Amino acid sequence: MAAGAGLCVASNYFVQPLLPLLAQQFGIGASHAGFLVTVSQLGYICGLLFLVPLGDLLERRSLLVACTSLTAVFLCGMGLAPNVYMLMAASVLVGLTSVAAQVLVPMAAHLAPVARRGRVVSTVMSGLLLGILLARFASGVVAQLMGWRAVYLIAAALMALFAWMCGRRLPRVPPTATGGWRALMVSIVQLALNEPVLRRRGLVGGLSFAGFAAFWTALGFMLKDSRGAGEAAIGSVALAGVVGALSARFAGRIADRGWARLSTGGFLVVTVASWAALAAAPSSTAALVAGVIVLDLGLQGTHISNQSEIYRLDERARSRITTVYMTLYFIGGALGSALSGWAYTWRGWPAVCGLGAVLGVAAWGVWALGELRLPLAAMRHRS
Template structure:
């Protein structure tokens, strides 16, 4: 079976709505802190615990997509996401909410099952473009989730967002059960052999190591910003509420428009050429953030550049690893995305630490250092001239 454009758009739609579960909590930090009578930086733990849960789910659950029928796995894991969201919505202590956030992250890995499914059903010449379209849906879900949750949290309280998300996932289960194609597993061994083969690819695939490391630092930068900016915008001179903070996610959605183009460019002979552009855009965005002060339009411009840069880095790297070993795409994607979201979790925690130590200026300096390190890594791997199969 080959994917039609309608199939690809449906997958992008489902991917965006499910991945949104990971990010709903970010604009709600202030509201959560008030209800549980904790500081905002402590409430921020919910953000990196969700990302840590996502990394755990990627490591333990996504490889099963090469071993079991993907459609059934997608439906079961989305069912677990519904349960996790309900636990968060009805939690009566911050401890329970933190546990629920880990479970929400672990059960929101469905997009990383949809992407390899789509890659397997796409032709070689269209694979990058297909991945780019679905990544657009994913990025719109990530960035739109912040605007939606900020608005709903402001109007009806932070619990309402988790309960509404549970209802959305229930509708998606019904839709995916009806429309998603079935797929045959490609791995015949047991779970131990499956995981062993995955770690074997880390040793034997230099492109996988390169893409994972660069993505680790890129995700750390992006996640540190989206966690710390909540505290920045809630402080003087802005003093914004969750509704206003959430609306800044709309600015980041501009990056989603770049994903199909980046994906198409990644189908060419030199897919790495987009990486440096993405890294430089991220660096320019941090400079804009540093000089924002009262200039909110400069801040918005920085968000747009940051997310377009992230798209250039992520879509390019993901297209590259999908071209390595077709029958092991789930396992390769597991390594790649697990490392990426460990980076996201570390970035969120580091961003909160930098904020506590030196507020916004120190956060910007720290982020600039991380991006500069990533640029050095890019040139290091470029000099080694690793072979590309994409």
């Protein structure tokens, strides 16, 4: 399930190290190229709103097979796109259907014993974040060796294989909701209105992911401008992020011990601190590597802590809870990608780092307003 979540979400991130190459090939600027990331995330948001909730209403394995099969078709469409407009259109559809990753996460939470839920969710989430990071590395290497179209055609073949394996290897999970699709949509709105923890955690996650998206959207342009880096070199930066992502696995154990409320603030401080190192990245490889490790550690730890909190709310509505949380999460990502292209065009890399730091401080502020008013004893959940 972790490998599948990583492969699904990777489909939206192959493009990031390719942005300078695609901008040159299609004759567009940095700010317009950044919209290739934004439109994919907007498609993902639509999938979160209209497809992921079906995980509570339909049998989940069948839903996974359908979504992953369609993703394979649309990835093939990206690889064969004759112009940037067709590429964007196919990218929206890939984003729409690749939300299968967000069907897998609540499915894992549903199947896991309560005492190990944090560790199980952190394992699947580690696979998801590794997919985001390794997608950039694989995309850069394949593009340099075989061209950018090969990236999407190979991904399409892998996704088709995963769709087949979903049907063969995953257990059937019966629906947990009753009523029709309209009732399901109404219940999502009710969850968002009635659960302040869900709203707050979604906002914290969205602001954190906005900074993460801003960094990766502008990174390729910075490395190309400051060092003349090729696609493989740009993608290889993601390997440093793998260290941070794997280091955050302990966040699941902290959550299982009841300290997710408190640990979130610590991970957000780590995220903000990463931008101090990243500001020196154009002239220092060590600063770039350290900043990426710390940024990914902070993001992954925050995300795991957030999910540990929201999945305590209602075990019968985990897909719909995921919809609310991840919609806010990817709205943040789309906003961060769009602002990053604008910031880099306006004042270069320093403006991007300033944007990321401001977003991180804002996320910490939202967390602090919701949690620091509580006494320390109340910040620990007891099973």
